[in-house]
Amino acid sequence: MVLVAQEGGPPAGGAEFGQILIALLMFFVVFLPLALFVIRERAGKKTLIGRVADWMGEVGGLPRWAALPMVTAAASGAAALIGVYWDVPIHMELGRDEGPLANPSHFPIYFGLLGIFASGVLSAGLAKGKLPARTFRIGPHWRVPMGAVFMMATGLVGVAGFPLDDVWHRLFGQDVTEWGPTHVLMIGGGVCVVLGIQLLRAEARQVGANGVAIRLQGPILAGAWMMGASTFLMEFDLGVPQFPMLSQVVLVAMIGAWTLVYARMSWGPGGTLIAIGLFLASRVLFSAVPFLDDLHIAIPLPYLAEAVVIEVAALVIGTRKDWRFGVVAGLGVGTLGMLGEYLFSQWLMPNPWPADELPLFGVFGVLAGLGGALVGVWQHQRVEQIATRPAEDGPAEGTRAERFRARHLGGLVGALLVVGTAAAVVVPQDPPPGLAADIQLTESAQGEKVSNPHGGGEPRWVDATVTLSDPALGDEAVWLNGFAWQGGDFYTNPLVRVGDGVYRTAKPLPVHGEWKAGIRIHVANRVMALAPIYAPADPAANAPEIAVASGSREFRSEIEFLQRERKTDTPAVLWTVGYLGVGFIFAAMWALFAWLYTAAAAGASESSRRLSKLF
Numbered sequence: 001m002v003l004v005a006q007e008g009g010p011p012a013g014g015a016e017f018g019q020i021l022i023a024l025l026m027f028f029v030v031f032l033p034l035a036l037f038v039i040r041e042r043a044g045k046k047t048l049i050g051r052v053a054d055w056m057g058e059v060g061g062l063p064r065w066a067a068l069p070m071v072t073a074a075a076s077g078a079a080a081l082i083g084v085y086w087d088v089p090i091h092m093e094l095g096r097d098e099g100p101l102a103n104p105s106h107f108p109i110y111f112g113l114l115g116i117f118a119s120g121v122l123s124a125g126l127a128k129g130k131l132p133a134r135t136f137r138i139g140p141h142w143r144v145p146m147g148a149v150f151m152m153a154t155g156l157v158g159v160a161g162f163p164l165d166d167v168w169h170r171l172f173g174q175d176v177t178e179w180g181p182t183h184v185l186m187i188g189g190g191v192c193v194v195l196g197i198q199l200l201r202a203e204a205r206q207v208g209a210n211g212v213a214i215r216l217q218g219p220i221l222a223g224a225w226m227m228g229a230s231t232f233l234m235e236f237d238l239g240v241p242q243f244p245m246l247s248q249v250v251l252v253a254m255i256g257a258w259t260l261v262y263a264r265m266s267w268g269p270g271g272t273l274i275a276i277g278l279f280l281a282s283r284v285l286f287s288a289v290p291f292l293d294d295l296h297i298a299i300p301l302p303y304l305a306e307a308v309v310i311e312v313a314a315l316v317i318g319t320r321k322d323w324r325f326g327v328v329a330g331l332g333v334g335t336l337g338m339l340g341e342y343l344f345s346q347w348l349m350p351n352p353w354p355a356d357e358l359p360l361f362g363v364f365g366v367l368a369g370l371g372g373a374l375v376g377v378w379q380h381q382r383v384e385q386i387a388t389r390p391a392e393d394g395p396a397e398g399t400r401a402e403r404f405r406a407r408h409l410g411g412l413v414g415a416l417l418v419v420g421t422a423a424a425v426v427v428p429q430d431p432p433p434g435l436a437a438d439i440q441l442t443e444s445a446q447g448e449k450v451s452n453p454h455g456g457g458e459p460r461w462v463d464a465t466v467t468l469s470d471p472a473l474g475d476e477a478v479w480l481n482g483f484a485w486q487g488g489d490f491y492t493n494p495l496v497r498v499g500d501g502v503y504r505t506a507k508p509l510p511v512h513g514e515w516k517a518g519i520r521i522h523v524a525n526r527v528m529a530l531a532p533i534y535a536p537a538d539p540a541a542n543a544p545e546i547a548v549a550s551g552s553r554e555f556r557s558e559i560e561f562l563q564r565e566r567k568t569d570t571p572a573v574l575w576t577v578g579y580l581g582v583g584f585i586f587a588a589m590w591a592l593f594a595w596l597y598t599a600a601a602a603g604a605s606e607s608s609r610r611l612s613k614l615f
Contacts (some may be wrong), residue, residue: 021099023110023162026289030114038125042142050187053126061211063130065145066204069123072195073151074224076115080158080190082226083108085286088178088234095486095514096174096565111160113186116193118154123148132203133389134600146600147200150593151193157589158189164582171574173541174565177242178235179426180334181582187233188586191228195222195593198383203600216274218266218383223278226259226303230279239350239492240485242562244526245478246425249353249361250368251339252326254418256306257333257372258379261326264310265380266321272307279303305340306333322377330373334366350492351479357524365423371418385601428558431529435555437519439533441548444508461508462548464533466519471501478522482507483530495519509533518561519553529555530562541565 004388040047052597056067087105097103117394125145135143163181168175177183198221205214229251235241237246263275280302309332319325338361345353353361441462464482468474474497483503495503509517511534518532531553537545543564559566 004193006313016385020163020166022101022351026110027159030111030129034118038121040076041125041128044110049122050126053122054259061214062204062209063207064128064199065123065126065131065148065208069119069148069151070125070197070200072452073119073121073197076112076119076155077193077224077228078112079108079115080112081231083110084178084187084190084231084287085110085234089490091176092099092238092240092485092490093488094200096176101284102546109186109190110159111156113155113161113190115151117157117159118188119193120148120150120155120196123151124164124256129144130207132386132600136596145200146596147196147202147203150199151196153589154189154192154196155190157585158186160585161186161189163453167579168582171282171567171578172570173563173567176565177563178232179243181579183233185582185586187231189589191225191231192589192593194225194228195379197221197224198379199386199600202383202386206389211312214453215267215367218275219263219271220278221277222263222271224265225262225375226255226275226279229255229259229284234563238490240426240483240490241351242528242558243426244428244528245351245353245357245522246361246364246526247422248424249338249341249364250418250425252303253306253333253338253365253368254372254422256303256337257310257330258376259328260303260307260310260333261373262380264314265322265325265377265384269314271310272310276303276307279280295522302344305344306337307335308340309333309587319354322376322381325375327370330370331366332369333373334369335362337369338362338365351481354478355476356476360524366416371421377417379597382597382601386597389601411512425526427526427560428528429526430557431521431527431555434601435473435529436469436552437531438469438551439531439553440465440467440518441533450545458512460510460512460548462511462533463508464519465498466495466505466531468501468503469523473523475500476523478524479520480522481520482509482517483520484509484535485517487513493518516561516564520558521555528557528558531555532561535561535564538564 031340037049041050050064053068056071057064058061060067062070083105087103087109090103090105091097097106115281116358124138124142127142127144127148131143132145134146136146136149137143139509141191161182164185165180168180175181175183178187201209201214201217201221232246233255235243236245241248241425249272259275263271267274294563301411310329313325313329313332317325317328337410339358341357342355342361345351376401441464444461444463474480480495483492484490487510491507493506496506497503511517512538516532516535518530518534520530522528528610532546532547533553535543537543
């Protein structure tokens with residue numbers, strides 16, 4: 001989310017060159033000392049970091065290449081996560097940035113991602129002594145744990161998101177949404193470090209690390225993975241999602257099934273409660289942090305129904321029958337778990353799940369729940385095979401390797417199922433031609449007093465009576481809300497039905513200054529549309545003013561209003577190349593995840609070993 005200063009309002013393009021140089025300087029300030037450490041450590045010289053790692057290893061009962069890097073990765077991931085939970089509401093309240101260094105939330109994100117990459121480098125530099133049986137060969141006399149490789153990779157993906165974000169904005173304009181392609185890279189790279197820590201922990205267990213504390217890390221890390229992956233639900237938590245509600249259903253089912261199945265198999269009875277406890281504790285912490293407590297951090301969907309379903313499934317059929325347990329748990333998450341989420345949504349969420357959509361939500365919930373549960377089983381199997389394999393063993397060979405590779409199929413199918421399901425529902429559809437609303441506005445003196453950091457205009461608030469051109473859509477809508485944001489605050493409230501196809505706002509809408517207000521509608525076939533009521537002129541984004549007036553307003557694609565900064569004259573081929581490029585990087589990270597876990601657990605195939613030697 002980086003910008004360049006222009007006249008006529010906050011900038012809407014790439015960062016100023018000076019700010020790019022400052023960001024590069026920050027990068028080198030972190031990594032020049034780190035490079036010197038690696039050079040000295042690999043040369044066999046004593047280093048301060050090496051002494052700290054040795055001490056932490058003795059205290060924690062871990063090898064030096066796991067103890068310090070795991071702590072560094074966890075702290076860095078937490079910093080990046082706090083930054084994201086700080087950053088998204090800022091953009092909902094204030095709109096786009098004045099510049100990347102003008103937004104304080106960008107600093108914990110940036111340095112957190114640098115720290116994640118650094119943790120992988122630390123692990124690689126400290127890789128001496130007893131190492132796991134399967135390692136990644138960097139040089140003739142340098143082998144590093146697979147977990148170190150994945151931590152470096154996730155950190156690199158996250159850090160790469162920053163310059164790619166600037167390029168994206170220069171080509172396509174600003175995309176003020178958490179789910180912008182390069183934003184997904186940064187967030188995804190940051191949260192996936194937990195998968196690297198889980199792998200590094202398994203490798204540490206293989207060389208002798210043991211005890212209750214090490215075992216307890218299983219469900220704790222599952223909770224951390226739930227906490228990180230749930231970041232992608234943040235727009236739904238805050239009530240301003242820019243993607244269909246089916247996306248929320250898929251993510252909730254997938255995340256809940258994956259993390260809780262893994263937690264239950266890692267710890268035994270009660271493992272799901274440990275994971276959920278950590279997850280909910282993080283949200284309580286966010287509400288207590290001074291600079292976050294006024295930013296609408298919502299109580300999340302708590303995954304409690306899924307936890308109960310998985311605990312019961314484990315008690316009835318056991319977890320030793322891995323795939324059978326995964327299938328039953330996934331089916332339970334997709335049915336009873338989604339029913340529980342529906343009930344929680346009526347109580348907690350800004351946009352409750354509609355009862356009429358439960359059959360559809362159940363279908364997608366089952367698909368995503370099955371996929372997530374199978375991935376959780378697959379990951380736990382790999383972790384246990386890594387942890388229980390003698391460190392001196394060589395790569396698996398012959399029929400043993402063939403059987404092992406055949407057992408990967410369930411996890412692979414589950415992963416593909418999740419990806420296919422999510423891809424099928426995340427793309428919003430434009431409204432049908434002619435969909436409009438007659439909007440009658442009346443002045444209101446009941447508006448809230450909210451400071452406008454951009455200034456401009458006398459405070460003005462209006463109530464709206466909305467008559468839909470297609471009355472049936474109001475009854476079928478997933479949500480039909482009065483909406484306002486980026487004027488110093490943001491909020492969304494369901495319209496109140498007063499007649500057939502006639503609704504009124506439950507709360508006055510601000511129509512002054514930098515506020516942007518309108519009527520949002522989302523129907524089950526993924527149509528997401530907005531009838532604008534007011535938006536200021538935005539010369540930097542080439543967006544004209546939308547004046548306040550009663551009358552007929554045509555519903556338009558939401559993205560045209562919520563992301564006014566997007567460029568409309570960029571050739572379609574560039575959009576295609578941009579999405580494919582970012583998608584390739586993200587897919588490559590997940591392919592590396594699968595390969596590293598597989599290679600560490602049973603030895604890579606001959607072709608995979610040759611690939612490792614290339615690096």
